[in-house]
Amino acid sequence: MRVAIAGAGAVGRAIARELIENGHDVLLIDRSASAVKPERVPEASWLLADSCELSTLEEAKLETCDVVIAATGDDKANLVTSLLAKTEFGVPRTVGRVNHPDNEWLFTEAWGVDVNVSTPRIMSALVEEAVTVGDLVRLFTFRQGDANLVEMTLPPDSPYVGRPSGLVPLPENCQLVTILRDGQVYPPSGEQPLEAGDELLFVVSEESEDELQDLLAPRVRKD
Structure with a gap:
């Protein structure tokens, strides 16, 4: 897979190293000469240019990319890069980094962003996930698909404690992805009984989240 990353700062370089380690072809783009240091990620290709310029993306042969990641520290640049990648070059997948939470609402398909990654939101969600039991955490x-990855720590009074995961009547547009228990990852085999304290990960449509919450932990929403 060929991936172009706009922004060769610490975030962009870290993403590049991870992707290269997984066998992908990576191009790093940055307009700052001080950021373009190929020795930091020697396995990547590098381009000193502005990713908001159409000529830059033509030079980068963006039409050959499977994914473009807009990971600069400037939300405006990330939006413009994503929009050009999607509309001018037909890149199948774009990922936009959100630096300021007030700008998150802009990072949508209208601006060519397939997936937005908001550091403040992720950190907040991880805090909630660590301390809440019986509450659905996004x-x-x-x-694409208007779906969310959500987590719930199953409370002891859930009506489905002790029942096989395959017998839980999940709402429409909802899929149990995995069960985390005692530091181990268990696939949702269908016969795996649920236990109090299990961390359940679901992919679910937004309109089905309340139904999933009421199903697994009805008392929480009624209190």
């Missing part, structure tokens, strides 16, 4: 939003 961890991530998938722009």
